[in-house]
Amino acid sequence: MEILKKAMEGIGVLDEVSMKRAQERLDSLTKPRGSLGVLEELAVKVAGIKKDVFPRINNKVVVVMAGDHGVVEEGVSAFPQEVTPQMILNFLSGGAAINVLSRHEGAKIVCVDVGTAADINHPALLVKKVKKGTDNMTKGPAMSREEAIKAIEVGIETAWEVIDKGAELIATGDMGIGNTTPSSAILAVYADEPIENLVGRGTGVDDERLLKKINAVKKAIKVNKPDPGDPVDVLSKVGGLEIGAIAGCIIGAASRRVPVIIDGFISTAGALIASKIEPKTVYFMIPSHVSQEPGHKVMLKLLGLEPMLHMNMRLGEGTGAVLAMNLVDAALKIIKEMATFEEAGVSKEL
Ligand SMILES: O=C(O)c1ccc[n+]([C@@H]2O[C@H](COP(=O)([O-])O)[C@@H](O)[C@H]2O)c1
Numbered sequence: 001m002e003i004l005k006k007a008m009e010g011i012g013v014l015d016e017v018s019m020k021r022a023q024e025r026l027d028s029l030t031k032p033r034g035s036l037g038v039l040e041e042l043a044v045k046v047a048g049i050k051k052d053v054f055p056r057i058n059n060k061v062v063v064v065m066a067g068d069h070g071v072v073e074e075g076v077s078a079f080p081q082e083v084t085p086q087m088i089l090n091f092l093s094g095g096a097a098i099n100v101l102s103r104h105e106g107a108k109i110v111c112v113d114v115g116t117a118a119d120i121n122h123p124a125l126l127v128k129k130v131k132k133g134t135d136n137m138t139k140g141p142a143m144s145r146e147e148a149i150k151a152i153e154v155g156i157e158t159a160w161e162v163i164d165k166g167a168e169l170i171a172t173g174d175m176g177i178g179n180t181t182p183s184s185a186i187l188a189v190y191a192d193e194p195i196e197n198l199v200g201r202g203t204g205v206d207d208e209r210l211l212k213k214i215n216a217v218k219k220a221i222k223v224n225k226p227d228p229g230d231p232v233d234v235l236s237k238v239g240g241l242e243i244g245a246i247a248g249c250i251i252g253a254a255s256r257r258v259p260v261i262i263d264g265f266i267s268t269a270g271a272l273i274a275s276k277i278e279p280k281t282v283y284f285m286i287p288s289h290v291s292q293e294p295g296h297k298v299m300l301k302l303l304g305l306e307p308m309l310h311m312n313m314r315l316g317e318g319t320g321a322v323l324a325m326n327l328v329d330a331a332l333k334i335i336k337e338m339a340t341f342e343e344a345g346v347s348k349e350l
């Protein structure tokens, strides 16, 4: 609890002075005012986060949090649980989509085992296992309150470690067969919509499994009665270990004023938990894409975040977030490298 407390105490607000300066600089550049739309908003937001109009972002890291889910017993995924450790090994040997996109973007991957059921041995894997997979949330809480706090603290410490090693921009990622089910359950606690609208096909479940998923979310909420006023209670009862660690990673990044790009449905469930623990974390979040999971739009709306990319993606791993790093790079180049009206001798607005 000490780590979470310390991190929360460190979370501030956006720096208004830097944001005003960034906006003035953008308005002085050779383009009609506001014509670069979201790129301008991004440059202003990053200035507010970093307290710097021309922040340097060279060192980018995607943190992939992995965990397993007892609720897979209910037949909620299209894939078996063994895929979680198998994909982790794929990440570590460079063959997954996140590896390709991270190489493309020049980002480093840090993979953390927060709670897989298997024992995975690899020198590059950070093993910070809180529990060997959650318990089946349709029968009782997914984890204890202490385990939920531990998972969040794993995320905070991981963020602090990568920042101490130089990370200037963090992207969140996840791996965990079954994790769209707890993500929907978390969303169901906060959204004012029928559960049917908040549950999607995840890895690609058929109609029969989709029905099992909807019923699993309904049952998990009925059995556990998560308290919406207590986000740690929600995480412990119907969440996941990697979801908690993602929430922690966001809290940790916010506490050090490092912008954090939020990936798809699972990462945004983590972001929702982070925002309920400390609403100021939202200032430090940069949305990336909107996933094909139907609940993702609802989650982003609850957070007040507008996705930048519409790519029909639904992979997770941090793939959408890493793609959006490019947009952050572009925004910072615009504010730094474009000529002003004065410099270029271009006539100003009448
Ligand atoms: O991030 C998303 O929007 C997303 C949407 C659907 C599936 N996934 C990935 O697929 C896995 C979860 O899907 P499922 O069907 O097993 O719940 C997990 O490893 C996620 O990273 C991710």
Ligand SMILES: Cc1cc2nc[nH]c2cc1C
Binding pocket: 079, 083, 087, 174, 175, 176, 203, 315, 316, 317
């Ligand atoms: C192959 C595969 C890769 C993934 N990456 C993230 N979730 C995944 C789920 C599956 C099934």
